[in-house]
Amino acid sequence: MAITTWQEKAQKARNLRDASLSKVDPPLGPLPDPLPLSSQGLPKLLLTPREYELTQNYDAIALLKMLREKTLTSEELTRAFLRRAALAQAAVNCVTELMWNEAIERAKYLDSCPEPVGPLHGLPISVKEHHGMTGKTNHASYVAWIGEDSGLNPLNDSLYNAGCVYYVRTTGPQTLMHLECNNNIYGRTVNPWNRNLTCGGSSGGEGALVGMRGSVWYLQGLGGDIGGSVRAPASNCGVYGFKPTAKRIPLKGMKAAMAGKDSVLATFGPLTVSRDTIHLFMKTLLDEEPWRLDPSLTVKPWTPEKITTPLKIAIEWSDGVVKPHPPVIRAMQEVAAACKAAGMEVVDWEPLDHAKAWDIVSGLYFPDGGEAALAPIIESGEPILPLTKFITEEQPNVKKRDMHQYWGLCVERDGYREAYARHWSKTAETGKEVDVIICPTTPGAAPLHETARYWPYTSQWNLLDYPTVVFPVTFVDQEKDLKDESYVPTNEQDKYNHELYSPEAYAGAPVSLSVVGRRYMDEKVMAALEAIEHAMGRE
Amino acid sequence: MAITTWQEKAQKARNLRDASLSKVDPPLGPLPDPLPLSSQGLPKLLLTPREYELTQNYDAIALLKMLREKTLTSEELTRAFLRRAALAQAAVNCVTELMWNEAIERAKYLDSCPEPVGPLHGLPISVKEHHGMTGKTNHASYVAWIGEDSGLNPLNDSLYNAGCVYYVRTTGPQTLMHLECNNNIYGRTVNPWNRNLTCGGSSGGEGALVGMRGSVWYLQGLGGDIGGSVRAPASNCGVYGFKPTAKRIPLKGMKAAMAGKDSVLATFGPLTVSRDTIHLFMKTLLDEEPWRLDPSLTVKPWTPEKITTPLKIAIEWSDGVVKPHPPVIRAMQEVAAACKAAGMEVVDWEPLDHAKAWDIVSGLYFPDGGEAALAPIIESGEPILPLTKFITEEQPNVKKRDMHQYWGLCVERDGYREAYARHWSKTAETGKEVDVIICPTTPGAAPLHETARYWPYTSQWNLLDYPTVVFPVTFVDQEKDLKDESYVPTNEQDKYNHELYSPEAYAGAPVSLSVVGRRYMDEKVMAALEAIEHAMGRE
Structure with a gap:
């Protein structure tokens, strides 16, 4: 044979x-x-x-x-x-x-x-x-x-x-x-x-x-x-x-x-x-x-909403770990200005320990230390690619856990989720509660090959299970989006991301943002996006 | 010290x-x-x-x-x-x-x-x-x-x-x-x-x-x-x-x-x-x-329903493993008769492999073989009670599993849940879909001490996560609820349950039933109970 x-x-x-x-x-x-x-x-x-x-x-x-x-x-x-x-x-x-x-x-x-x-x-x-x-x-x-x-x-x-x-x-x-x-x-x-x-x-x-x-x-x-x-x-x-x-x-x-x-x-x-x-x-x-057919699903029809009073929007300028690239910051500035001009309230979003969220969610991705995900690779003998190694082997909190350690991590997850819910509710203490967050989808425009090594801008909302919609805002601009040469990175991940950037490398790349709402507020997130895009002069 | x-x-x-x-x-x-x-x-x-x-x-x-x-x-x-x-x-x-x-x-x-x-x-x-x-x-x-x-x-x-x-x-x-x-x-x-x-x-x-x-x-x-x-x-x-x-x-x-x-x-x-x-x-x-406060919850206010067309009710006379005691069967007969007299459609419920459901759910109760549940007992030195042994040590599918075996059991769970959903949907093939099931809450009235050793009449609806309401129906009757001496049990569990019964032992005990609906149909289950109790001549 x-x-x-x-x-x-x-x-x-x-x-x-x-x-x-x-x-x-x-x-x-x-x-x-x-x-x-x-x-x-x-x-x-x-x-x-x-x-x-x-x-x-x-x-x-x-x-x-x-x-x-x-x-x-x-x-x-x-x-x-x-x-x-x-x-x-x-x-x-x-x-x-x-x-x-x-x-x-x-x-x-x-x-x-x-x-x-x-x-x-x-x-x-x-x-x-x-x-x-x-x-x-x-x-x-x-x-x-x-x-x-x-x-x-x-x-x-x-x-x-x-x-x-x-x-x-x-x-x-x-x-x-x-x-x-x-x-x-x-x-x-x-x-x-x-x-x-x-x-x-x-x-x-x-x-x-x-x-x-x-x-x-x-x-x-x-x-x-x-x-x-x-x-x-x-x-x-x-x-x-x-x-x-x-x-x-x-x-x-x-x-x-x-x-x-x-x-x-x-x-x-x-x-x-x-x-x-x-x-x-x-x-x-x-x-x-x-x-x-799938009894694990929530029983709720799709019930579109309309925004009838001006939104209160919080902008997450940074997750507190990695500063987004200049075009992403410009995109947020432009959208924030448009929302303000349309009569919305725009405030800053205070990220709540997003580094911890990554520790939890990366651990939960691979509670077996990546064994099951790697098994078919080992079975065929195909090479393990660098980004596979990155996510299964190079994350400090990805490890093989026993059942009790795994449950412990689930308890941490629940605690973090509850803390974030309180954090969001607290925005109502100074007036109206924040309706949605506008944030970077990723820490820059589309990355150069093999450099997409910072997940937390997206994985944050998986851990919290918050609905999120991505919308295109602008393109990298060779004149407006200059590199901030004076910026001093605050940690290794920030340094890695900062050094990736130059307007030339990202020429022509689309720049997008995310609108995020509280759990189950799917229809509200979509309604908010509509209001935001109207404010931007779109249909 | x-x-x-x-x-x-x-x-x-x-x-x-x-x-x-x-x-x-x-x-x-x-x-x-x-x-x-x-x-x-x-x-x-x-x-x-x-x-x-x-x-x-x-x-x-x-x-x-x-x-x-x-x-x-x-x-x-x-x-x-x-x-x-x-x-x-x-x-x-x-x-x-x-x-x-x-x-x-x-x-x-x-x-x-x-x-x-x-x-x-x-x-x-x-x-x-x-x-x-x-x-x-x-x-x-x-x-x-x-x-x-x-x-x-x-x-x-x-x-x-x-x-x-x-x-x-x-x-x-x-x-x-x-x-x-x-x-x-x-x-x-x-x-x-x-x-x-x-x-x-x-x-x-x-x-x-x-x-x-x-x-x-x-x-x-x-x-x-x-x-x-x-x-x-x-x-x-x-x-x-x-x-x-x-x-x-x-x-x-x-x-x-x-x-x-x-x-x-x-x-x-x-x-x-x-x-x-x-x-x-x-x-x-x-x-x-x-x-x-607790973002793990479903976002849905309590929205009471009213039943406006006659219910289609399915009676689960037995789960196919353990036959309920005579007072429970009589309770179901009485309620079924009242519902029919009130114009409802009453059919038999065909249980779908409830024995398998118990294997799955008992395994999922203790994926660590009961270690965590027993640890505080071992710590203090208090005796392990017989019913603790029964549930952690004497169930064939309660065992210590590794992470992959555990995930495998979760896949079995999901498959069973989907099969049960299809099973329920299929009742619509012969007319209206079944609205609710009426079934025994437990295989008899309140058990004698140390004999509550058959969970599946309740645990079935935990595995499926179906809303269930218990309502009192009658009391054990010394004349009506005679033991069926001719009954030949079909398995060990059935034999155990059958032998427990005599009307004298259960004197004065209340007899209750359950109304069960599909997942998330909480309000409907409560509305159905109201209709059923009205049919029984209650308020």
Whole structure:
């Protein structure tokens, strides 16, 4: 019997991907060589004008209207997104499988229906590989798992029942626990705005694809967002991303090395090109009453709110450990000024021991010291990547715990959560309670490859399970965002982050911020974002 | 330095109790010797007519009305309940501390307020010792912990802020994981209807006290209901008991050997003398928005429902493992007949592998094989009681697990929960979906001492986290509830339970049933109980 090496196994997965891409019809024309720093100009160059229009100018809401009114067929739209996704793959390496035949067949079927089958009738949707898909394999970026079957996935099923067309599956990083997107199967996915930067992770393929407008809405896959996996890619790629409170939408279906661990909860969440598409995603899912199938979910329909009195907003200028880069600070200044001008109250947010929060949450990510997450790597013999080592081996509080030590850490977690709740409630002592926090999504714009080594700006809100929405604000500006050469870092992590920055290195990168609300205030966070964007002069 | 034996330490706790009871003024007259089988006739014998009237004839709602209208002072009411609690102690041994001076002082203060301080203004409330109380010690029935301080308790604080008077603390069993009430500090608490039977546990002192009407409403303490700790005592003592979905009301404050374990969640819940008092309890607590202090809670106010179309009720005649005793079957027959006569649809409930559910939930109770629960016992040297051995050592699936085995069990749990959700949803295939299940609370009426060795009728709904309310139906009837001598048990547990029964042994015992709804359907379960009791000709 021939022994299969990990390299041979990985080649099989790439062959499957390449075979799926070979079906693109007509094939893409030749790409520029070398590829440009930013991939944003490529679609206009390589797609037909009609394909470009359909994939560039509309969000999911607008497309669904056209589909409903039959001014557009699902087949035409799906073919356009299939070709744009193929182009995204050529440009930034974000695809694990293009579903050419299946997607077109599904689209044709939907076009043949006399009535829409549901609220997503005819809309092409991308899904992270890690999330699994009925009838397809699911390796979650582990070489060892290549060829394994996908499990059941109620979230996929809900969206399918609502009429969507699945057309592409996308990449994730090794262990799914990087804020970047690199693995030994497909290599590195890069940022569509600047290929020297990361698209983020774990939903890196999705981030890059939506950032390339190869998808109007893509789903964050396995592991969901447990440390920033929706938000970092959304932020890095300049799109919207929403991490709801855990247990509002089903998580089942993703392939997990640590299934059953429930001390910090992951959640799925959408990455989209518009704010309204987030509402559509949440409403579509919750209208199906997923709690009837997944009894771990909270029973609460999606009930959009409107802000009727001026918001009180707190700005988290820094988490007290690592100072954000100049473009992030400028983004906060601009948004704060717009909110003030619109009559909102704007105050400073006092972070409450975020360093401790990282100790707790990193410990809870790997209560077995990382054994389960590393086991499939060891099994296949694929190399352990540096960012895998970083998160499983180099964090002081990641260690193998016995049951009682583990419970002790859960008690610490609960104490911290309660302290943070009191901290937030205390803001009411000087007038109105803070409605939402505006904060950096990450300590800078999209990081250079292999440098996304500071999670706490995102993981903070996983530990607390606070709903958070990411929205694009601006781009790195070579003139406005100069490096503060006089700044003296206050600790090693701060120094590392400070030294990474120069406006040149981050050229063209989107800059995003997060809006954070108290636990279960998902609809309020979305309403606050609307008010904030109105204040910014947006729709 | 003198070494304190466990016996000396236990004596200290009893001395504290006895000193607190010595303040009763005027002292109780002499009790009958020997004490009668049922304690129900004692209050009339030993209390003044006014005390008897106040403590016997009204529920919390009626008393609060009188307090609000100032036709009754809190001091008079509190003195009456204090004396009745002292009597309950003499009769059934349910008190760990009578708060004579503090309660009267608090009552006087409330009487002096020009306006009610809150919805519970002036109402005396009892609390399980295990639950802790600010400024008091808290041993949770472990000798080792005698003299330790209570922690913070937001639930207590909420009720206090709502105007209640705390006046008595009550007993629980060793480890709090018995469905009886016996420990090495105070000995055994017995059933107020028949002293040969258990009052149940873990909230045994509370059950006995409310069953003696020494309290109109008492709170289930530590551990809350994780296996039947509210429901077994309520059922055994003939009062109402409600186990809400976990995370609707705060649990913090109880003293726990296994704090931080969150694989099966406990919840507090009220034991009361009327159905409406449960609503009052839930509304009072949730009106305080406890999720602002305890961010682990679900954000949902108490929103009572009304049943407007006839219910579809499923009767669980047996769990498929242990056949309930004749009085329980008769109770179900009577309630089913009343519901049918009232126009409801009544069908049979098909239990879905409840034996497996017990394997899972018992394993999750003690993923460390019981080490943490036994540690304080070993520390003090107090004897391990037989029912402690039963639950920690004699259950096949209670074992010490490593982290990965533990996560594996959590995956089994989630799979079982999902299967049960599908099972319930499937009832809609033949018409309307089942609204609620009516089932035995326990496999018989209050068990003889040391025989409460079958948990699954209650623990089933902890594993599934389904809200459940216990209501009294009837009493064991010497003529109607004959033993079925022809019955051939189907397994060892069934045989054990069958052999326990004779109508004589259970003379005078209340018989109760449970109404169970799907997860988060707390308000619906309460509305269904109202409809069911109306069908039974009750108010």
